[in-house]
Amino acid sequence: MPQPFTQLVSVAELASLATPAWRIFDCRFNLADLTAGRQAYAQGHLPGAFFLDLEDDLSGPRSGLNGRHPLPDPQLLADKLGSVGVAPGTQVVAYDDAGGMFAARLWWLLRWLGHDRVAVLNGGIQAWAAAGHPLVTEQPDARATTFVARRQKGMRVDADFVLSHLHSAEMQLIDARAPDRFRGENETLDPVGGHIPGAINRFFRDNLDASGAFKPPAQLQEEFGALINGGDAHRVVLSCGSGVTACHNLLAMEVAGLSGARLYAGSWSEWCADPSRPVATGA
Structure with a gap:
């Protein structure tokens, strides 16, 4: 029996080791076209894959102050996962067509709910197809089970924590957005x-x-190590626009062996919703 995959799984490993007991999730999404992921799934997906939508399944309701993709209600997500057969020992694999941009969100959420047997398909659906493996249009069947959410402490911080640690050596904040948006240029998703x-x-x-x-892993370790000056990964907080691509940096740090970083789930879209919070621009 193979060891559980907890970070990345290759196409070859998935093709040769996956069993009907594994659960594969298609997490494709397009921020500019909210129906594109479902449409792509209907047109062809990995055999046995279920679809999870970033907004409907992997995020919670927006209040206008809690960011564009707030964390989902843990019990609602647990119920969804249980309804398609994710049990405590189930190996979960998440994939997308964007280099893991959205699949990493499910990877982090499952770990947050206490389920470590989750990995992202390295290279996504493109790597699967390039290796000559089939795509199907059939909807899979699954026997429902009970998924018990056991939220893990210490995996996330809130806006108050970030605000109170802005000038503290106890926090190193890393933003996953494109450089131009980080600098405050070409912002199209958030009002500030x-x-x-x-x-x-x-x-x-x-x-x-x-x-x-x-x-x-060695290259990622070198690059992230340079960012944090060889410091303790536990002081690192990852953010982005709405708590999605920050999970990609979290996954990369885990692959690099730099464990313990935390997620600021609200990220920039929550932060800038309160005009009293300070804003920086430029590099």
Whole structure:
């Protein structure tokens, strides 16, 4: 029996080791077209894959003050996972077509709910297809079970924590957005451009190689180690626009062996909703 996959799984491993007991989730999504993920899933997905929608399944209701993709209600997500057969020992694999941009959100959420047997398909659906494996249109069947959410403490921080640690050596904030948005330029998703004071920028796509797969662990360790000056990963807080691509940086740090970083789930879209919070621009 193979060891559980808790970070990345390759196409070859998935193709040769997956059993009907595994659960595969298609997490494709497009911020500019909210129906694109479901449409792509209907047109062809990995055999046995279920679909999870970023907004409907992997996020909660928006209040206007809690960001564009608030964390989902843990029990609602647990019920959804249980309804498609995710049990305590189930190996889960998440994939998308964006280098893990959305799949990493499910990876983090499952770990937050106490389920470590979850991995992202390295290279996504493109790598699967490029290796000659089939896509199907059939909807899979699954026997429902009970998924018990056991929320893990210490995996996330809130806006108050970030505000109170802006100038503290106990927090190193890393922002996963594209460099221009980090600088406050070309902002199209949020009403205010800029970043949280003291943050440094690590564009999540810099975690990937030219093929769209994650860089080797040693390279990621070197790059993130340089960002945090060889410091303690436990003081690192990851943010982005709405708590999605920050999970990609979290996954990359885990792949690099730098465990313990935390997620600011509300991220920039929550931060800038309160005009009393400070804003920085530029590099």
